[in-house]
Amino acid sequence: MLDSSFKILKLFPPELAHSISIKALKYYNFNFDSNDDPMLSQHLIGLDFPNPIGLAAGFDKNAEVVKSMFGLGFGFIEVGTVTPKPQRGNQKPRIFRLDQDNAIINSLGFNNKGSKKVKNNISKLKNSLVTNRIVGINLGKNKDSLNSIDDYLFGMEQLGNLASYITINISSPNTEGLRNLQLRGNIENLIKQIILKREEIESINKKPVFIKISPDLNEDQLRDIALISLANNIDGLILTNTTTNRTETLLSKNKVQKGGLSGKPLFQTSNNILRKMYNLTNGQITLIGVGGISNGSDCYEKIKSGASLVQLYTALTFSGPLLISKMKKELIDLIKTDGYKNISDVIGKSV
Numbered sequence: 609m610l611d612s613s614f615k616i617l618k619l620f621p622p623e624l625a626h627s628i629s630i631k632a633l634k635y636y637n638f639n640f641d642s643n644d645d646p647m648l649s650q651h652l653i654g655l656d657f658p659n660p661i662g663l664a665a666g667f668d669k670n671a672e673v674v675k676s677m678f679g680l681g682f683g684f685i686e687v688g689t690v691t692p693k694p695q696r697g698n699q700k701p702r703i704f705r706l707d708q709d710n711a712i713i714n715s716l717g718f719n720n721k722g723s724k725k726v727k728n729n730i731s732k733l734k735n736s737l738v739t740n741r742i743v744g745i746n747l748g749k750n751k752d753s754l755n756s757i758d759d760y761l762f763g764m765e766q767l768g769n770l771a772s773y774i775t776i777n778i779s780s781p782n783t784e785g786l787r788n789l790q791l792r793g794n795i796e797n798l799i800k801q802i803i804l805k806r807e808e809i810e811s812i813n814k815k816p817v818f819i820k821i822s823p824d825l826n827e828d829q830l831r832d833i834a835l836i837s838l839a840n841n842i843d844g845l846i847l848t849n850t851t852t853n854r855t856e857t858l859l860s861k862n863k864v865q866k867g868g869l870s871g872k873p874l875f876q877t878s879n880n881i882l883r884k885m886y887n888l889t890n891g892q893i894t895l896i897g898v899g900g901i902s903n904g905s906d907c908y909e910k911i912k913s914g915a916s917l918v919q920l921y922t923a924l925t926f927s928g929p930l931l932i933s934k935m936k937k938e939l940i941d942l943i944k945t946d947g948y949k950n951i952s953d954v955i956g957k958s959v
């Protein structure tokens with residue numbers, strides 16, 4: 609039933625298809641699949657992950673369908689990006705399918721209902737089945753904000769205590785100037801203030817903090833981010849967001865659209881960043897690998913390249929709701945074939 613309704617969605621323009629999915633997922637009653645194979649479970653950054661596959665930020669921007677997404681089998685969910693105030697985002701159309709490339713280009717620009725609404729939505733979850741599940745909150749800044757860093761600090765104050773972990777998103781290509789926060793002086797200042805804020809507020813001082821970065825950074829920029837993260841007790845990095853680069857191999861006519869490219873063509877690029885970061889950080893901080901994962905073997909490759917956990921978004925829109933259960937089976941087969949006992953034995957094995 610779920611799979612056949614999914615096929616109909618592809619007939620709609622992508623942003624409408626997404627709104628319909630969110631509405632349907634809100635009301636769909638899932639049987640909770642809480643029996644992941646112990647081979648897939650890991651204790652990391654103080655949290656128990658039943659399996660390593662997470663929903664990447666951007667699908668559930670307002671924390672409206674968290675329960676249903678756990679029902680699809682994800683091991684953790686990242687909601688957001690949430691900005692302090694609600695905002696509409698950029699002009700439509702702003703999501704484009706690249707069917708021949710299994711990819712998407714989006715230029716959404718942090719459309720979301722704002723921190724107050726998201727706070728309400730997540731508070732409601734606390735009384736439901738998902739109480740002990742892992743829900744990360746991805747924070748961003750408003751387009752018109754006068755001080756970007758203040759927006760992240762506000763997000764931490766408002767939402768930090770409801771999050772299993774906090775992600776500082778400084779890598780979306782669709783908010784002007786945002787990615788400059790990744791540059792040396794800026795990121796150092798940002799990270800120092802984030803860590804100070806975490807120390808200041810008792811209810812969040814044990815919350816892991818991740819920084820989500822772009823795949824379009826050069827070697828020097830990656831090195832700076834690794835050193836600053838290590839020096840300031842950042843718990844982990846999410847690698848990567850979408851890219852503004854277009855590979856020559858893209859076939860779909862929508863390749864000319866502006867925005868961030870995600871899906872299959874991003875797989876190798878984001879893996880390269882992951883491998884470099886694993887080397888630069890000596891495996892000392894947790895890396896979440898994201899970009900172009902569409903099956904169990906992709907997931908395995910990311911973990912071999914240094915990721916402890918992975919996330920995906922685009923493949924879900926191409927393959928549908930049964931994808932995650934299938935990927936978990938494939939992952940277990942790969943672990944067994946290579947003679948490992950647990951997914952954590954695989955981390956960084958090919959670096």
Ligand SMILES: Cc1cc2nc3c(=O)[nH]c(=O)nc-3n(C[C@H](O)[C@H](O)[C@H](O)COP(=O)(O)O)c2cc1C
Nearest residue numbers: 664665666689714848849870871899900920921922
């Ligand atoms: C439509 C769309 C919206 C997204 N919105 C966000 C967002 O709000 N915040 C964020 O950090 N990443 C966002 N992303 C990026 C994803 O989280 C992910 O990093 C990227 O798509 C690569 O993974 P994938 O190839 O599995 O999609 C978005 C991606 C897509 C396709």
